[in-house]
Amino acid sequence: MKAYLISIGDELLIGQTINTNVAYIGNALSDINIEVIESSVVGDNLDSILSELSKAASIADLIVITGGLGPTHDDITRSAIVKYFNTELVRNNEVLEDINQFFAKRGRTVTELNASQALVPKIATPIRNKRGTAPGMWIEQKGKIYIVMPGVPFEMKGMMEDFVIPKLSEMTKGNGVVIKKLILQTTGIPESNLFERLGNLDELLQGAQMAFLPSQYGVKLRITVKEKDETLALNRLNEIEQKIRTKVGRYIYARGNETLEEVIGRILADRGLTIAIAESCTGGEVCSRITNVSGSSKYFERGIVTYSNASKVELLKVNEDTLAEFGAVSREVAMQMAEGVRAASGTDIGISTTGILGPTGATTNKPVGLVYIGYCDDKVCTAKKFLFGDDRILNKQRATQAALEMLRRQLLGISDEE
């Protein structure tokens, strides 16, 4: 089955909104062996939408449309569907009931504008929306499937998980080829270095495909195999994974889409260890990443964001002489911060960050991008120096990732390479 994705919305073309839906849908479809052959974006314009629908139907079996289902005047996808299929709108009572409940739960009153979202094209089966008010639509016509969903990512994802993916999986079972993908997430190693360490890729992959996906958080490796059945495919993936791990295993923090903070959380919870975090340059981002994980209260005791020197001294017992001699951005202060937060909170582990994220704050000896990360437990107290780039927000994200990765390596006893 071949799929074509259409995203609707001026805001996507004019750049007011980042289109995250295509990535999510592309990923979900390729997981169930549906190939996405093209993806396009058109504005909130009836003619553009109609012509894009025709083009998509001429080359794909499945057309997935997102966006333009909101209650306001600039949302015209539903009208386009009515026109394209030459159908009409009818009130759907189940959808109306969903809308009523949605507002009741939030203590708000249903307006006429909201209620009008219960009007659904006659040809469509509505897709219930548990997370918003606009229903989706499932339309089958002349052997093609059309799926229409809201552009709000959270609402679209709910529909995909609850309805679209289960239904499509059922329909595409047993088409002879099994495509399986594996993600290995690395961090702390540049893309070119990773590439060179992996050596001869043809030999490594023997017909499988591999992509390098770099970001400020690290490089993801995506391996794709096509085989006759699931067992063969999984065995091939396993084989390739083992070869990769032999070469760069120390840099791989996760298999699949688990986040670094989830990996760390799992290890801490398993071992019954607790942590406390002292942040200067990362300004709360390390704590925020750690607490993204549900259940993190089991191992995360507290975080202290000490932006001022005074608060470093008062809350973390950083030595004033050390601050004067080495400065706040130093290996010595990073270690004292980590030990200080550990001692103050009585946790097993303390970690810390201190650095200059830019654009201001550099001195002759200390450039923008310089960051120290500290780690202390009952046996080890250490700090590591990093040199990132010039962009404040990227530096913050990199420093946060580096702090979490340092924690992972310490927990797993992975030493630094020389």
Next chain:
Amino acid sequence: MKAYLISIGDELLIGQTINTNVAYIGNALSDINIEVIESSVVGDNLDSILSELSKAASIADLIVITGGLGPTHDDITRSAIVKYFNTELVRNNEVLEDINQFFAKRGRTVTELNASQALVPKIATPIRNKRGTAPGMWIEQKGKIYIVMPGVPFEMKGMMEDFVIPKLSEMTKGNGVVIKKLILQTTGIPESNLFERLGNLDELLQGAQMAFLPSQYGVKLRITVKEKDETLALNRLNEIEQKIRTKVGRYIYARGNETLEEVIGRILADRGLTIAIAESCTGGEVCSRITNVSGSSKYFERGIVTYSNASKVELLKVNEDTLAEFGAVSREVAMQMAEGVRAASGTDIGISTTGILGPTGATTNKPVGLVYIGYCDDKVCTAKKFLFGDDRILNKQRATQAALEMLRRQLLGISDEE
């Protein structure tokens, strides 16, 4: 001038990477009156890239291509350019020097793979890359402009700012129509409510266009006018803005792309006020948002992330009896946290968050999504109740935005509506 954007990369179709480049480029081009007519994504496949280039050149004057310029085997955009223009690769010494300096600055050695990125198609003027190793390309042929840039957003943005936008602005000056856009950012009011308060849009806009752009942070209003000259366009926008402000001004926190934390930072710095933050449910995210702003150390003194009840008592002097009587997620505790962090740090203002983000933690009386936000200064100590949804990460983002907005309204003396 009409533009067509081509994004290259399997990772965009298969959904491993979110395409943020199209939004950025679309926005930058429309700011200089270049209309983006279509945007498409194709995989790392020579034939697809060539056919997309032909299609783009047949309907647009400007073709902007991103992605597939990395050093590894799966990056084939440069080969596609060589083939499409029937040209050849030549070593560019300036680019090689850039690459050498890039690595020297980071204390790394240039490998052969890295050095090969200095090979540039003969027909192209290389676009220097200050933030990475792959150069971009500027190609003019048969009245069309082709711009090729790396897919890494940070590198692409550097090239756009330093070279592409200044050059294109120069070329497109004085084409007779001026398009101007205005963004008004609102938060704390649902899209449908905003829509209804604005009343008759035709009357409000009189031919201008307006879009509603909702996200978990609020709703952005984007107003677009087309006029004969800049003064006319700016006057029209001004007029519309004033009308909108009369109706929903209290919810507008920014004009243009300024972030809520930048708005707050500006007010705090102007007035010489300092703040401290106590976070429970938001886990450091409020501090992280505040410290995204360069110069925030002037007004942000410290943040305390108290995930445990013990740390709330110890660090924020929350009363144990209050915790026992009302629970950690309560108006009373939110107020004590805000006052506690203010008193401990000696700042002018304290703010706090406490809530249940889910998926676990709900009780009979306290559902997932319940959040209290506290605010205290030397005159006022108050807390506000919010009821968000079911998703942990979205709830965190909403609660953080609500805390920052509560701070903004307190600073500006905007009272709650009844």
